[in-house]
Amino acid sequence: MLTLEKILQSQGFGSRKGCRALINGGYVTVGGQPVTDSSQPFDTTAFEFAVNGEAWLYREKLYLALNKPGDIECSRKPSHHPSVLTLFPGQFMERDLQPVGRLDHDTTGLLLLSDDGAFIHAQSSPKRHVPKLYRATTARPVTAALVAALKSGVQLIDEDEPLKALSCTALDEFRLELILEQGKYHQVKRMLAAAGNHCAALERVAIGRLRLDDLALPPGGWTYLDEAKLTLLAPG
Ligand code: URA
Secondary structure, three states: OEEHHHHHHHOOOOOHHHHHHHHHOOOEEEOOEEOOOOOOEEOOOOOEEEEOOEEEEOOOOOEEEEEEOOOOEOOOOOOOOOEHHHHOOHHHHHOOOEEOOOOOOOOEEEEEEEOOHHHHHHHHOOOOOOOEEEEEEEOOOOOHHHHHHHHHOEOOOOOOOOEOOOEEEEEEOOEEEEEEOOOOOOHHHHHHHHOOOOEEEEEEEEEOOEEHHHHOOOOOOEEEOOHHHHHOOOOO
């Protein structure tokens, strides 16, 4: 049980004082009825409430998937393009929502976000071998030699060992799919360059067994991930 004031605060509706003012002002309803006592306790399990007529479900933590559009940065403090966080309700920023890892500003596709520090840490750990599937469009034709090089490993400057794709498949003359387990800086682009081609466009289409197609999100669209979807992110 949590007081309504604490519930609102935990969900990103501002300071304790601000939440109290919202409640006292009659802006918060539960089951369609205004609740003006900010200290009234509620069971948070499947707890629904509305603020200014907008319905919300209490969520202890946020686990989200975004179909990241191009020209948007993963950083909270972006330099040249808007931050991905601008695509979400302001309450999520207040809750310290963060991308899990990063995609380049021009890379599109599946990006996870959460305000659960332990989840972000576990997902981003280099020890966690969750395969990530990318679809790349190349500037020059995809050859059998390119696919073979990406599979056998290419040496990047600044890396001790050659990096290889777990698998790589040509889709057509200028497109290929590859699966990576690591998440090094600009890894796909650098691997393609090291193998003598150039990445013209890049999309992440799956993380583990969670596929962007199955989420049916338009570019810029996002969804909450339930338990079943989160289990698809498990390694192996
Ligand atoms: N590899 C890249 O080069 N860029 C990304 O955004 C992700 C993987």
